[in-house]
Amino acid sequence: MEKHVRISSSLNQHTKWIEQDLSLGIDRVILHNVNRNQKEFIKDFGVEVLPNLRF
Numbered sequence: 001m002e003k004h005v006r007i008s009s010s011l012n013q014h015t016k017w018i019e020q021d022l023s024l025g026i027d028r029v030i031l032h033n034v035n036r037n038q039k040e041f042i043k044d045f046g047v048e049v050l051p052n053l054r055f
Contacts, residue, residue: 011048018053 001007006017018029033041 011044014045015049015052018049022053022055
């Protein structure tokens with residue numbers, strides 16, 4: 001599965017992956033959380049990932 005889908009519990013790793021995507025000119029990133037705690041996922045990305053990205 002990890003050959004085809006980026007899987008990590010590290011918010012830092014997700015930040016790096018999204019930064020790489022943006023540097024390639026990608027203008028949309030779709031995230032999917034398989035965990036049942038969607039509120040925490042959204043909060044954590046909003047606090048720890050999104051502020052660190054340069055659009």
